Each structure stands twice: as structure tokens, then as C-alpha cells.
Amino acid sequence: MSILVIAEHDNAELKGATLNTIAAAKAIGGDIHVLVAGAGCGAVADAAAKLDGVSKVLVADNAAYEHQLAENVAKLVADLGKDYSHVLAPATTTGKNMLPRAAALLDVQPISDIIGVESADTFKRPIYAGNVVATVQSSDTIKVVSVRATAFDAVAAEGGSASVESVDIAEDAGISSFVGEELAKSDRPELTSAKVVISGGRGMQNGENFEMLYKLADKLGAAVGASRAAVDAGFVPNDMQVGQTGKIVAPDLYIAVGISGAIQHLAGMKDSKVIVAINKDEEAPIFSVADYGLVADLFDAVPELETKL
Amino acid sequence: MKVLVAVKRVVDYNVKVRPKADGSDVDTANVKMSINPFCEIAVEEAVRLKEKGVVSEIVAVSMGPKQCQEQIRTALALGADRGILVETDDELQPLAVAKCLKAIVEKEEPQMVIMGKQSIDGDNNQTGQMLGALTGMPQGTFASEVAVEEGAVKVTREIDGGLQTVELKLPAIVTTDLRLNEPRYASLPNIMKAKKKPLDTTSPSELGVDITPRFKTLNVEPPAERQAGVKVADVAELVEKLKNEAKVI
Numbered sequence: 001m002s003i004l005v006i007a008e009h010d011n012a013e014l015k016g017a018t019l020n021t022i023a024a025a026k027a028i029g030g031d032i033h034v035l036v037a038g039a040g041c042g043a044v045a046d047a048a049a050k051l052d053g054v055s056k057v058l059v060a061d062n063a064a065y066e067h068q069l070a071e072n073v074a075k076l077v078a079d080l081g082k083d084y085s086h087v088l089a090p091a092t093t094t095g096k097n098m099l100p101r102a103a104a105l106l107d108v109q110p111i112s113d114i115i116g117v118e119s120a121d122t123f124k125r126p127i128y129a130g131n132v133v134a135t136v137q138s139s140d141t142i143k144v145v146s147v148r149a150t151a152f153d154a155v156a157a158e159g160g161s162a163s164v165e166s167v168d169i170a171e172d173a174g175i176s177s178f179v180g181e182e183l184a185k186s187d188r189p190e191l192t193s194a195k196v197v198i199s200g201g202r203g204m205q206n207g208e209n210f211e212m213l214y215k216l217a218d219k220l221g222a223a224v225g226a227s228r229a230a231v232d233a234g235f236v237p238n239d240m241q242v243g244q245t246g247k248i249v250a251p252d253l254y255i256a257v258g259i260s261g262a263i264q265h266l267a268g269m270k271d272s273k274v275i276v277a278i279n280k281d282e283e284a285p286i287f288s289v290a291d292y293g294l295v296a297d298l299f300d301a302v303p304e305l306e307t308k309l
Numbered sequence: 310m311k312v313l314v315a316v317k318r319v320v321d322y323n324v325k326v327r328p329k330a331d332g333s334d335v336d337t338a339n340v341k342m343s344i345n346p347f348c349e350i351a352v353e354e355a356v357r358l359k360e361k362g363v364v365s366e367i368v369a370v371s372m373g374p375k376q377c378q379e380q381i382r383t384a385l386a387l388g389a390d391r392g393i394l395v396e397t398d399d400e401l402q403p404l405a406v407a408k409c410l411k412a413i414v415e416k417e418e419p420q421m422v423i424m425g426k427q428s429i430d431g432d433n434n435q436t437g438q439m440l441g442a443l444t445g446m447p448q449g450t451f452a453s454e455v456a457v458e459e460g461a462v463k464v465t466r467e468i469d470g471g472l473q474t475v476e477l478k479l480p481a482i483v484t485t486d487l488r489l490n491e492p493r494y495a496s497l498p499n500i501m502k503a504k505k506k507p508l509d510t511t512s513p514s515e516l517g518v519d520i521t522p523r524f525k526t527l528n529v530e531p532p533a534e535r536q537a538g539v540k541v542a543d544v545a546e547l548v549e550k551l552k553n554e555a556k557v558i
Contacts, residue, residue, distance in 0.1 A: 069475065070438065071447050093468045097450045100403070100435035104442035109404040109523030112433045122527065127432050128326045132335055135528040175481075176447040179463065179474040192469075196557070220558060228487070238453070238488060239471050244429070245487055247469070253557040263325060270535065274555045276547065282540075291538040291555065294547050304544040309558065 001030035001120065004058075004081055006089040006099070007048055011038045011066065014047040016193045017090035017147075019154035024147040025088055026053050026155065027117040033058060034162070035080060037073050039066035049164050052156040060167040067178035068094050074101035075171040081106060081142060085120070091146035091248075092192075103144040110144040111136060115151035129244045130267035149192060150250035150271060184237050188214075191240065194223035196253045197272070199242055201265075202229035203258020203279065203298055210236055212299075213257060216306045225249065225269075227259045243268035258298045261286025278302065310420035310479075311366045312355045314389060315410060316348040318373055318380045319430045328529040335430075335529055344380045347425025349387075350485040353492040354455060355423050356388035363457045366390050368417055372409055374398050378508065385503035386495035392508040395516065403431070405513070405520035407439035412516035414444055419480065421462065426451050426484040437484035447477035453488040 003025045008015040018034070025032045034048045037060040045059040058080065064072045081087040081102060089095035091113040103110040115133070116124035122137045123145065191197065198217050200210055210224070217224045225242040226235065242249055244267040254272035259265060261277070261284055269275070270289055277290035278301050287293045294301055320326055321341040329336045344352075358364040369384035371377040372395040381392035395409050414422065427434035441448035449455070449464030453472065456463040457479075465474045467486045495503070513520045541547045551558045 067473075067475075070441070070450070074438075074442060093451060093466075096434050097438065097448075100433075100438035101442040101448065103435075104404065104407060104439035107404075109402050110433075110435055111524065112435060126532065127529075128320070128335060128430055129432070130532060131326055132328050132529050133532050134526050135530075136524045136526050138524045140523050173445075173447070175445075175478045177476050179476050181468070181471065181473040183471040232488070237471065238467055239469060244432070245427075253551070253555075264322070270532075274551070274557050275535075275538070276551070287538070287540070289535050289538075291536070292547055292550055293538060293540045294544065295540060296543075301544055305548065308544055308548045 001085040003028060003030050003032050003086040003088060004084040005032060005034045006077060006087070006095065007034050007036045007044060008090050008092055008094055009036065009038060009041060009044040011041045012043060014044050016154060016190070017092050017149040019051065019157060020149035020152040021088050021090045021147045022051055022053055022155045023152040024114065024117060025086070028086055028120055030085065031055050035060065035077065037065040037076055038068070039063050045164050049160065049162040050158055051160045054160050054162040057162050057164045058167045059164060060169060062170045064170050064172035068098065069176050069178060070098045070101050071173040071176045072171045073098050074105060075173065076169055077102035078105035079169055080167065084142065086143045086145065088145050088147055091148050095146050099144060099146050106142055106144065108140040108142050108144045109138070110146065111138055112146050113148045114145055115148050129263050130270065131263065148248060150248055184239050188217055189221065189223045191223045191225055192247050192249055195251055196220045196222035197225050197249050197251045198222050198255045198257065199225035199227065199259060200230055200235070200257050201227035201259030202233065204230060204235055207235040212302045216302060219306060219309050227265050256286050257302060259286055260284045261289065310364055311368065311417065312358065312364050313414065313417060313419040313422045314351050314355045314367060314369050314384065315422070315424040316352065316369055316371045316380050316384050317345040317428045318342055318371065318377045319345045319428050322346055322429055328531055332528045332530055334526070342376070344383050345425055345428045347427060347485055347487070349492040350487065350489050351423040351425050352384045352387050352389060353490045354485060357490065358457065359388065368393060368419065370395065370410070370413055372397065372401055372406055381508055382503050383495065385506045386500045387493065391506055394508060394510045395513060396510050397513050397520065399520060400522050401520055402522050402524065403433050403435040404439055404523060405518065406436050407443055408518045409513055409516055410440050411443040412518055421480060422482045424484055426486055437482050441482050446480050446482050448482045448484070449475060449477050450484045451486045452483050453486050455483055455489070
């Protein structure tokens with residue numbers, strides 16, 4: 001059995017979610033190969049070769065893959081994937097965009113967002129916004145699977161010495177093109193991999209008040225997230241959204257400030273180790289999952305918390 | 310141009326579902342069903358494109374049991390022109406849905422297919438991408454903005470780090486994110502009018518599609534329950550507990 005893991009990267013850096021995906025591949029068992037598809041992505045390939053458990057790195061370095069357009073990358077993944085028993089990718093927006101397309105080209109029903117490996121063909125995954133966990137057994141000959149990064153511990157980034165091979169396939173479907181992107185810049189840790197996450201909801205009242213959370217976050221080395229209500233109200237950009245339709249996080253400490261705790265939000269954070277809720281409504285559903293709840297006005301509690309740390 | 314919109318009947322998003330005691334499936338008996346929220350956004354986007362004069366006809370399609378008619382009627386009341394129901398009582402997995410949609414795309418030849426990015430029951434986030442692969446159309450997934458141009462569509466996508474814009478040659482597939490638009494409510498006169506709009510029924514076998522499931526659900530169970538927590542009196546106690554009891558700061 002051999003497993004192909006699709007690396008997540010931005011041509012300069014290998015993204016953390018890849019390390020968790022390799023951990024899932026190890027749980028399945030078999031020879032692990034990593035595909036790095038991009039343009040000018042040599043540094044990423046070198047980083048991938050050092051990962052613990054990886055035996056081979058395939059590099060497809062071509063302008064067609066520069067922006068990871070699904071139309072091009074999926075074709076490449078399907079071409080290579082037919083020789084593997086499993087094809088895995090992290091369940092990030094890039095993985096979710098490309099992997100089902102590759103699976104359909106292979107005539108395979110993919111399994112999304114797994115949180116556990118039972119055996120080589122049986123996986124656990126959450127459905128209904130995380131309110132139910134399903135155990136599913138795939139009958140396809142190639143298992144195409146996306147992996148929820150927060151459910152698997154990352155493998156070591158050092159210690160491996162995989163061979164690096166270049167792949168000479170250039171798939172340019174010519175039906176889509178990259179126009180531009182607008183990335184939110186932040187010095188704080190990345191939301192999905194941060195040890196501590198502080199999130200604000202509708203109770204923050206406006207975008208300026210998020211400053212309070214940023215100050216607290218800087219003190220804790222935390223990332224700042226938000227509920228959908230805060231995003232829709234325009235307080236913060238949408239890439240900060242935690243929930244069923246945003247990012248899934250599982251930090252050591254999650255502090256929910258002014259968030260009621262709708263099912264859709266809980267889906268994105270209820271696997272956090274310790275949950276703290278600060279809310280003035282003591283009936284808020286968030287208190288039913290919080291390890292520590294503080295019923296207080298956040299405008300008093302957050303600054304006080306900051307000074308006490 | 311013609312647009313195809315796919316809509317799914319799902320358990321209403323406000324309902325907290327529970328697995329059946331025997332773990333065979335989720336209990337959906339006597340539970341409120343609705344149109345999937347992302348599909349509603351897809352219908353709204355198609356209707357707005359029609360109001361702008363870009364789109365001339367909207368075809369809403371749904372698959373599943375007879376009751377899916379209700380969701381097609383909802384789409385018709387919101388502004389779709391006609392409906393297609395692919396009726397089956399068998400389990401439909403995303404690959405099978407994509408194959409049925411492909412057959413309908415071949416028949417209807419729409420310039421654009423708009424659908425939700427995921428259904429809130431299966432949470433798969435697959436069907437649009439798979440339809441893209443099967444039809445060879447480009448895909449604009451997780452769209453928060455759609456601009457139709459001459460022979461192409463510009464789609465702004467929500468990605469992990471922010472936003473990305475891609476240009477797709479038509480015909481193309483767009484899957485909707487929540488921020489694409491705010492769906493309207495159907496008015497009573499429109500609900501009445503929707504009852505007279507045409508709704509054709511077909512089946513996977515008539516479309517020549519094999520819908521045999523590719524995975525088997527062995528078990529469904531509730532996720533691990535979290536221990537009930539404690540309420541702290543003030544910030545000082547909170548800090549003390551986080552430091553000494555939970556040891557997370």
C-alpha cells in the first residue's frame with residue numbers, strides 16, 4: 001500500500017496542515033509519498049523531504065500550478081493518484097477545492113474531513129455540524145480522503161530524508177486563470193494552529209472594540225477569531241470566522257467573548273482542550289460547553305483579564 | 310443565458326439532530342426539513358443575475374424522495390422558472406448526485422451551474438467540484454462575489470488567508486459561500502404562482518446513472534460529551550484557575 005499526500009503550501013513555505021495530514025497517513029500505514037505542485041516551490045520540496053515518515057517527494061514545478069487552480073492540479077493528482085491506494089490532502093480551502101475534482105476524475109467517492117482512522121478503508125468523520133460522528137467504510141479501490149488537521153498531531157518537521165523526484169506532467173486546462181488575491185496580514189499565530197485562540201462575537205458591538213481582544217491576544221501569544229455574527233456585521237474579515245462554515249480550531253485554550261454559542265459556531269471549536277466563556281447572558285448556550293464561565297460585561301472583564309495576566 | 314441551480318432538502322439548520330439508538334442513522338422522523346441554506350443563496354444569486362438581465366432562464370433541480378418537490382417549489386417561489394426532480398428513495402452520495410447533474414447539464418446545456426458549497430447535513434463539500442470534473446467545466450468554489458462578463462465569469466473566492474479572484478471560461482460552475490448574498494423571502498403571491506410553474510420528474514435510471522453507494526455508513530454516534538464546567542465569580546478566580554487548575558497559561 002502506498003499513500004500520496006498532497007502538500008499545502010504557498011510556493012515558499014510548507015503549511016502546517018500538511019504535517020497533520022501525514023500523521024493521518026501514518027495511522028493508515030504504508031509508504032508515504034508527498035506531492036508538491038506549484039511554481040518555484042523547491043524550498044517546499046526540501047522541507048517536505050525532511051518530514052518524519054515520508055519516503056519520497058514528488059515535485060511538479062510548473063507555471064500551471066502556481067496558484068493551485070483546481071482545474072490543473074486535480075488533473076495532475078488524478079494522473080498520479082491512480083497508482084496509489086490512498087490520496088490524502090488537508091481539509092483546508094485548497095484541499096476541499098481540488099480533492100473532490102481529482103476524485104471524480106478517478107471515479108471515486110471521496111471521504112471529507114476525517115477525524116479518525118479505524119482501518120485502511122474505514123474512517124470517522126463529523127456530520128450535521130459536528131453533532132454526529134459517522135464511521136464510514138469506503139468500497140472504492142482508491143481512497144480519496146481529506147483530513148481535519150486539528151484531529152491529528154503533527155509529525156516532526158525534521159529527521160526524515162526522503163528522495164526528491166521531479167514529475168514532468170504539465171496540465172494546463174486553460175479554462176481558468178488567477179486574477180488576484182487579497183490576503184489578510186497579521187503578526188499573530190495562524191488561527192488553525194494557534195495554542196490559544198480568543199474569539200469575539202456580536203457582543204463586541206463594533207470593529208474598534210476588537211482592539212481589546214488583540215491586546216489580550218498579544219499578551220497570550222494567541223490568535224484572534226470571530227463568530228459569523230461578528231463577520232457579517234463587518235467587525236472583522238471573514239478569514240477569522242470559526243465554525244461549520246469557517247475554520248475548525250482545537251487549541252489548548254479557547255476564550256469566547258460575547259459569543260452566544262450557536263450550533264454552527266460550536267462545530268468549529270468544541271474540540272478545544274479548555275473553553276472559557278465570557279458573556280453577560282448567563283443563559284447563553286456557550287456556557288454548556290465552557291469549562292470556565294464568567295458571567296460579566298466583557299467591556300469590564302477583558303481589560304481586567306489583560307492586566308491580571 | 311440559462312442557469313441551472315441545484316437545491317437540496319435537509320434537516321432545518323436550527324434543529325439539533327440525534328443519532329438513532331441503534332446507531333444506524335440520524336433520526337429524521339418528524340423533524341423540520343428545509344432548503345439547505347447554501348442552496349438558498351445559490352437560488353438568490355441566480356435570481357439577481359436574472360434581474361440584472363444577464364440570465365434569461367433559471368432551472369432548479371433537486372434529487373431525492375418525492376418530498377423534495379417542496380424545496381423545488383421554494384426555489385420557484387423565489388424566482389426560478391421551472392423545476393426538475395430526480396426522484397429516488399435510494400441513498401444518494403455526492404458522486405451519484407454529480408453524475409445525475411452531469412446528465413441534466415448535457416440535456417439542458419446551461420451556461421452556468423450555481424450550487425451551495427456544502428449541505429449542512431453531510432458536510433461533504435464535494436458535489437460542485439465533482440460536477441466540474443465530470444463536465445470539464447471550470448469551478449469557482451466558495452464564492453463571495455460573482456461577476457459575469459463576455460464569455461467568462463469572475464469569481465471572488467473565500468480562501469483560508471483571505472480572498473482570491475479567478476476568471477473562468479463559460480460554461481462554469483459556481484459554489485456559494487454564505488457571504489455571497491442575503492436571500493429574500495418568498496411572498497405569498499409568488500408562492501401561489503410557483504404552484505403553476507412546470508416541474509418535471511425523472512429518475513437516475515432514466516438519466517442512465519448508476520447511483521450505487523461507494524461507502525457504507527457503519528455507525529453514527531453522538532460526539533464525546535464535554536464535561537460540565539464551572540462558573541467563576543470574577544476575573545481573578547478565572548486567571549487563578551487557568552494558571553493552577555487547567556495549566557493552560
